[in-house]
Each structure stands twice: as C-alpha cells, then as structure tokens.
Amino acid sequence: PAAISQQLDELRAVINQHNYRYYAMDDPSVPDAEYDRLMRQLQAIEADYPEAVNPESPTQRVGAEPLEGFQQIQHEVPMLSLDNVFNSEELLDFDRRITERLGSDTPFRLVCEPKLDGAAVSLLYRHGKLERGATRGDGAVGEDITHNVRTIKSIPLRLMGEGYPDVIEVRGEIYMPKKGFDELNERARANDEKTFVNPRNAAAGSLRMLDARITAERPLEMCCYSVGLVEGGDLPAGHYAILEQLQQWGFRINSEMRVVDNVQGCLEYHDYLLAKRSSLPYDIDGIVYKVDDLELQQELGFTAKGPRWAIAHKFPAEEEITK
Numbered sequence: 001p002a003a004i005s006q007q008l009d010e011l012r013a014v015i016n017q018h019n020y021r022y023y024a025m026d027d028p029s030v031p032d033a034e035y036d037r038l039m040r041q042l043q044a045i046e047a048d049y050p051e052a053v054n055p056e057s058p059t060q061r062v063g064a065e066p067l068e069g070f071q072q073i074q075h076e077v078p079m080l081s082l083d084n085v086f087n088s089e090e091l092l093d094f095d096r097r098i099t100e101r102l103g104s105d106t107p108f109r110l111v112c113e114p115k116l117d118g119a120a121v122s123l124l125y126r127h128g129k130l131e132r133g134a135t136r137g138d139g140a141v142g143e144d145i146t147h148n149v150r151t152i153k154s155i156p157l158r159l160m161g162e163g164y165p166d167v168i169e170v171r172g173e174i175y176m177p178k179k180g181f182d183e184l185n186e187r188a189r190a191n192d193e194k195t196f197v198n199p200r201n202a203a204a205g206s207l208r209m210l211d212a213r214i215t216a217e218r219p220l221e222m223c224c225y226s227v228g229l230v231e232g233g234d235l236p237a238g239h240y241a242i243l244e245q246l247q248q249w250g251f252r253i254n255s256e257m258r259v260v261d262n263v264q265g266c267l268e269y270h271d272y273l274l275a276k277r278s279s280l281p282y283d284i285d286g287i288v289y290k291v292d293d294l295e296l297q298q299e300l301g302f303t304a305k306g307p308r309w310a311i312a313h314k315f316p317a318e319e320e321i322t323k
C-alpha cells in the first residue's frame, strides 16, 4: 500500500540520518533508546510487509546464509601500499625529493593522518548504493567481502546528501577499537575460545568470515582515507577537501587528520601524535603524509614502491603490554 511504503521511506530516512550523525559525525542526534525504538518500529512494519523491504533499509545489514567461499575482485585502480620512513632524517629526504621534482618555487601542503592498524577495504558505490566491498589482497586482486562490510555501521549502505559521482570507490581502513578488542578477548577466554593477538588480526579475521552473522557481532569500525575509481562526476582538487566531501556523503574520517604547510608541520604533528598514541582508542602503527594538491600528486606520479606524493612514517612497535 502506498501509505505504508511512504511511512517506511520516511522512517528509513530518519534512521539513516541518525546513523550519519552518530557514525560519520560522531555527534548523535538522539539518545540510543530513541534510536532503538525507531529501529524496532521499522522492523515491525517490514515484518508485516516483507515485500516492501529493500536492500538499503537500515534493517538489512546482516545477511542470512553463510557463503560457500569468497569471490575474487579485480581492483580496476590498483590499491597501492605506501613506502615507509622510520625517522625524521628519512622524512626530510622524502620532502627533499618532492621539492627537487616540483621545483623549490612550488610550495605544497601536506595532509597528516594516523596510520590505523587494521585491514584495508575497497567499497564501490553505484548511484549512491553500496554495490560491493573487497579486501586489498595483493593490490590487484582482492576478495569480495560485501556481506561482511554491510554489517559495519560506520559504512553507509546508501550515500547521504547528493552530488556524488555515478560510480565512486571509497577506500579506507577497517579497525577494531582497543576497548572492543579487549571485550572480545574477555568473552573468548570466558568461552574457552581462541583469543586474538592484536586488534589488526582481530579486524582482518572478522572480515574473512563466511558467516556475516559472526562479523556482525564484532566491534568493527571504518575510517576512509582515499578514493579509487570515479565515473560520472568529479571531486574537489585537494585530498583533504575530498575527505571532507566523503564525510558529507556519510563516511567517517579520522578526527586527528590535519593539513600542514610544509614538512616542519609534519615533524610537529609526529611529536604531537606520538605523545598521544597510547591514549587513542585505536591502534596506530605510524602516520601517513600525503601531498594535498591533486595536480601535484599527478605530476609526482608513482614508483614501484608506491606514490611519490605519500609516505608512511612508522612508529616503533608498541611494547606488547601483557595482560
């Protein structure tokens, strides 16, 4: 009935907006109890009208049957890894190589972000709907994990707002916050099940479940960090502006991300983030610096080891605090 589908559309839009505020903006618009009431209301109406359920409904996050196996996915735009530096001297070399290439009369801003210690993911959206999720794999071929990424609430099933390209591939890191990791291991110990060594293994392992109902129980989150394939639309001309645009479309970006004017700013950011590392709610294994201007990125291009316009500044491994 038209009245019911109208009511369902409105209810879904309200719930999607609450999800956006909670997961992308980290700024809830309603108390949890109100959110839960709305979800129960939606589930009740959909139960009465199963023919009115659509895959983008916020109730459709957990698949039914486990898969037999994983399909392979070819990354049209390869997912590259980053070259590493381990100290300030090597970071200054990275900066010098760029300056030499661009010319010392071409200043360039850099985007600094924590390097989350999780598992990389590629999300493909077509006409605003999540079409498929894939692991990085070897950068060229990954595994289809759509059924599992759909269970992660910080991954939108449907883009918010408008003006997004017909096809956009959003890349990011799926991670397990320290608190969720500790609780998962407590439950595992209590049930005599295997525990995970660290949050990165826990995140990667949770994504490789054939049964999405298990993944749905895991405290996974996602921060996006770049865009791959784009068709039928265009994006801002700066990396940071693209990430802010992705936030408007429903994605979470890392709150510690900063733009600095030069490599001196990177060194200051490094000291700031290293001092803050142990108090962050998630594991990081360093910092990623990227040249902000996309035209300069194009001009700099790639080497076999990765983009010339990006580098990972690795932190020393955090001593494993045995519990």
Ligand SMILES: Cc1ccc2cc(C(N)=O)cc(O)c2n1
Residues within 6 Å of the ligand: 080, 081, 082, 113, 114, 115, 116, 117, 118, 173, 225, 226, 288, 310
């Ligand atoms: C291009 C690229 C590749 C891997 C990345 C990985 C991370 C990360 N682990 O947070 C962040 C980035 O901005 C990345 N950027």
